[in-house]
Amino acid sequence: MAESCCTTGGQVMILACSGGSNVGQLSNQAAIELTQEGFGKMFCLCGIGGELSGFVQSAKDTPAMVAIDGCAVGCAKAILEKAGVPQRAYLVLTDLGIEKNKDFALQRDQVDQVKAAVKQACATLPRDAAGASGCRG
Template structure:
């Protein structure tokens, strides 16, 4: 097994990155889809929120130097809490329920994903 000092998120890091809560519910799924769409369109690089939760120091230090957008599905704010607990102080943030979508009552459609995407794309 590799030494943890040599471990980091193998997704790589660019100047603009996005992290999604990627939760199991409808809104969590939407955060994940929107993050992947931002990546596919070359707006931001998608990185793994889980590496921060896991305490992978190399990735955490790399991410802290970047322009980070966090996407959370609901006010439980899992992504935000993970970043705050890891000492991030300056990052962009979007919570899907703030756009009027309701947890457990939102169909995950291309139309909904596009609505959220259109807001996320403009955040810098």
């Protein structure tokens, strides 16, 4: 038996709306890069929307979680509310002054702006709690 399979420190669950606009795809790209950099771990908002129990229960049981909506339509927020997942860290990218459009050629400075905003939004999350009682896959 392994002594422990748990990672050290907390893993932030990152849920991006990944929608069909520049801001939706900025949320997606930021989630990818923050995962690659070890800040957190992108998780499937789609699985929560589909009410698949593994995804829904994972979101409910993860204390350190951030939801990123591209615009004020708030699809990610609505999915979490429908699934009964408590809102934790949350941000809307158009609130950062990024204009919503259909230009999918993402700008580096905007991706970096979103990543910084996500990190700031997560500043008050219980990072130590995430993964403290279990193993994060």
